[in-house]
Amino acid sequence: MRHILFCGLALLLALATGCDPDRDFLTGEAVNLRFELDTLSFDTVFTQRGSAVQLFLVYNDATDPIMIDRVAVAGRTGVTFNFNIDGTEGPEARDVVIWGKDSIFVFVTAEVDPTAPENISPFIAEDELIFETGNFQESVVLQAFGQNALYLNGFNRGTFFQPICRDGMFTLPVDLPTVIYGSMVIDSCVVQVLAGSRLYFHGGIQKNTELLAGSGIFEDGFIYTLPNGSLQLLGTAEDPVILSTDRLEEPYRESQGAYRGLIFGPLSKNNRIEYAELNNAIAGITVDSLAEVSIDNTVIAFTSGPALSTYQSDVTVRNSLLHSSSGNSVQVVKGGSLTLEHTTVASYSGSDNVALFLLNDIPQCEDNCDPTPLTVRIRNSILSGFDGSELAFGDVTGGSDPRFFDVRIENSVVRTDENFLNAGLGGYPDFYTTICRDCYNLQFDDPLFVSVRQDSFQLDSLSVARDLSVFLPELPTDLVDYPRDTDTPDAGALEYQPEG
Incomplete structure (x- = not known):
């Protein structure tokens, strides 16, 4: 149901802002985008595999319409971020148009499996939604909690x-x-x-x-x-x-x-x-x-x-x-x-x-x-x-x-x-x-x-630190709880342990 609502709303917005293919658009470095925010945060603490939806606006303050060459998620984290921009669903959107003095919605979802290993899904998952025009790039940071914590x-x-x-x-x-x-x-x-x-x-x-x-x-x-x-x-x-x-x-x-x-x-x-x-x-x-x-x-x-x-x-x-x-x-x-x-x-x-x-x-x-x-x-x-x-x-x-x-x-x-x-x-x-x-x-x-x-x-078995110290009754065991020799303990935090 959430996916249907997500796509339906995006489609309505796309129809409302349909474009004229014969128009000339500002492209490349001539494009100047303004974003409603610089960071999009999903502040839900996930207790089970779930998805959250956030949105923001991208503005064209110029009089002429502009065309964004490419929009895509960088893909730098174990958390999955998906987007839908002006009716086009990711993982990639090309030739995105914003009319003069107008704006478009960008919907982003974060899908998280909080039971995934922590070395795959970090606690603070950060990625970027990148907007490319010619050789110029701008981005919005995407943040989500990736683990139960x-x-x-x-x-x-x-x-x-x-x-x-x-x-x-x-x-x-x-x-x-x-x-x-x-x-x-x-x-x-x-x-x-x-x-x-x-x-x-x-x-x-x-x-x-x-x-x-x-x-x-x-x-x-x-x-x-x-x-x-x-x-x-x-x-x-x-x-x-x-x-x-x-x-x-x-x-x-x-x-x-x-x-x-x-x-x-x-x-x-x-x-x-x-x-x-x-x-x-x-x-x-x-x-x-x-x-x-x-x-x-x-x-x-x-x-x-x-x-x-x-x-x-x-x-x-x-x-x-x-x-x-x-x-x-x-x-x-x-x-x-x-x-x-x-x-x-x-x-x-x-x-x-x-x-x-x-x-x-x-x-x-x-x-x-x-x-x-x-x-x-x-x-x-x-x-x-x-x-x-x-x-x-x-x-x-x-x-x-x-x-x-x-x-x-x-x-x-x-x-x-x-x-x-x-x-x-x-x-x-x-x-x-x-x-x-x-x-x-x-x-x-x-x-x-x-x-x-x-x-x-x-x-080491031949370490110069062996048998060098004086027994301290208040420290009968070492760092890992191994008992020290009561007559001639070793120097340092770790008492020598024979192999086997």
């Missing part, structure tokens, strides 16, 4: 929204994935993401001059906590919480910079990340002034910037793996407190970045400013990568006041070179006696992981 912000890209909290709590569903189109701001609320939940971000560069000063251009796709807001990702070893781009096709699995990431704003407390996987962000986790975050049994991977970036904040990371970051994997700027225990930081992506960057910068102020105190404690961890030194320290006091640059590393694998240790270059010649105790300085030919190329960061 909780779409928290509809199609409102570039906007900020708050979850509706009850009794100070908001819990995302486990039975359906959650898609964030835009960015979530948490205020006076604890947002909990439970074991098995999947959270997908659309992301992209956006502009919002109403809420942001200056140009208003920003990277979309983030969760931001205000001082009275908290975020808790509460996965388990069997059912971790998954965060990634909403493009799940295989080519996007290791993509970087698809969305901004998690941002814990100034003074935000009670933030916990347990058994989670964060992939494809610009910066996996950013922690701002005086915010507090604990990160346990978590993987942060495939970021175009740092996996973890902190500013005068208090961050604890345990039993976690950070890899495939094109920026500094872990960077601490303007002081603060950082604890790493049984954490593997593998910095093997790109160049001019390191596994660990530390700086006790001087904040902007009027007169006689002191540097920001920096306290770092690292135990039983791995800080590795391709560079000669995977550590970069910036102590603005020049070592004159150890209260402002207090760094201790124990029972860990690190990589340093002569430049890092050279006192004449501002290095740390006593690094292995006063800062890094019972540490191993990784050489390029040392065995460490099973395969960096395959992102397999299990320890």
Whole structure:
């Protein structure tokens, strides 16, 4: 019935605007089209295989009639978009006429199978309806929801929204994935993401001059906590919480910079990340002034910037793996407190970045400013990568006041070179006696992981990280819940597991 109505209405409109074949029409680049809208959105959340119909107008503001050479859907997504323009049904229409000072209707349908695999039918399906005249192309963007999911912000890209909290709590569903189109701001609320939940971000560069000063251009796709807001990702070893781009096709699995990431704003407390996987962000986790975050049994991977970036904040990371970051994997700027225990930081992506960057910068102020105190404690961890030194320290006091640059590393694998240790270059010649105790300085030919190329960061049977650490009773099992040796555990997030 819907198809009959669709075609019948289009036919009536076509008859009402019949054309004279002897007329001369503007064609090619002489055609100037005006569209009622630039994006056509199907905002239905499909619960079964279904079709929705939308329409828009195309205008000819010129006095002379025009002829559009070709209209077609680009066909860039698993969702099927069909159209009918002035009585001609797709997949292609040619020689479409619009009389002078007139317009025509375009009807578009979206057919969705929400049970199709997510790598075939994306959550946010975007395509284009292309209008060709000569060598010139114009288009209208087509958008539809391609999967059953909780779409928290509809199609409102570039906007900020708050979850509706009850009794100070908001819990995302486990039975359906959650898609964030835009960015979530948490205020006076604890947002909990439970074991098995999947959270997908659309992301992209956006502009919002109403809420942001200056140009208003920003990277979309983030969760931001205000001082009275908290975020808790509460996965388990069997059912971790998954965060990634909403493009799940295989080519996007290791993509970087698809969305901004998690941002814990100034003074935000009670933030916990347990058994989670964060992939494809610009910066996996950013922690701002005086915010507090604990990160346990978590993987942060495939970021175009740092996996973890902190500013005068208090961050604890345990039993976690950070890899495939094109920026500094872990960077601490303007002081603060950082604890790493049984954490593997593998910095093997790109160049001019390191596994660990530390700086006790001087904040902007009027007169006689002191540097920001920096306290770092690292135990039983791995800080590795391709560079000669995977550590970069910036102590603005020049070592004159150890209260402002207090760094201790124990029972860990690190990589340093002569430049890092050279006192004449501002290095740390006593690094292995006063800062890094019972540490191993990784050489390029040392065995460490099973395969960096395959992102397999299990320890090799001959790994230099084996038996290097001291047992920590609070961390008896590793990232994947495998028990650690209680006498001589291995450094890093993953305890060596014999084959078989």
